[in-house]
Amino acid sequence: GDSVTQMEGPVTLSEEACLTINCTYTATGYPSLFWYVQYPGEGLQLLLKATKADDKGSNKGFEATYRKETTSFHLEKGSVQVSDSAVYFCALKSQAGTALIFGKGTTLSVSS
């Protein structure tokens, strides 16, 4: 079945460091891909999305490109801030399905 694999955390960075969180997926057809962020004690917020190959989603300095050839959707940010500390989830929605399938989440901790 469809699945999402994220890099294990936690990821610990200093402020202004570069961030990459790897995400790969297994799905038939052309799924839609998402990154969600969960700040401590809160619900999930959609961070960015991409719906077809080579689409680049971006928001708040974060970017991810839908790579069909490598079945990947890595999350990147050039300069992280303390306020970016959160849990990041990669997710997909298959063409035929309705619900989101989530990766296990990656905890990011940024220190000043």
Next chain:
Amino acid sequence: DTAVSQTPKYLVTQMGNDKSIKCEQNLGHDTMYWYKQDSKKFLKIMFSYNNKELIINETVPNRFSPKSPDKAHLNLHINSLELGDSAVYFCASSQAGTGIHEQYFGPGTRLTVT
């Protein structure tokens, strides 16, 4: 102007009790979901309703019963609570037919069963 709201935010109860969690969305969406987040933060779909009709019912104990009185509401009733039911339950909504199914999540209900 909360888009997806859930009540209560916290729920502490004893084994064997019956409890309900309520969810409401004011986005005009026609599809609503319940997800369970376990202690390791793993999120998994439990149920989905489209226009008040059940469309997804994952392998969930039949002690869990969702009810959708209208398109804007999806409640979750849990009978005979067990320790393993302790988790954070998230409600979400989306608009079918957009092809993207961008989902909006509520703040979650942290259920603790003692």
